[in-house]
Amino acid sequence: MQINEIAARQYDWVERMGWHNKTVLEALALIASEVGEAVNECRGEAPTPELGTELADIVLRVADLAQWQGIDLAAVIAAKMAVNEVRGTRGRRI
DSSP states (O other), rough: OOOHHOOOOOOOOHHHHHHOOHHHHHHHHHHHHHHHHHHHSSSSSSOOTHHHHHHHHHOOOOOHHHTTTTHHHHHHHHHHHHHHHHHTTTTTTO
């Protein structure tokens, strides 16, 4: 499944649940809370098996926000990757 399809499906599901009753700032705070949950899965010597689920939650919340805001996630990801490629290591060792 492509990222824009994931975004559309997630948006439709969130809409059916009636959860699009927040601001963009609140949506970003929810993404941050999912990042916090992912951090909790990495507190031991190795990440727990639940880390993947938490990463999926982050991606789904980001995808929903992008769809809601009319952002072509596939296009902006590709553009950002191209910028990163041109930037190179920016002084960092590889």
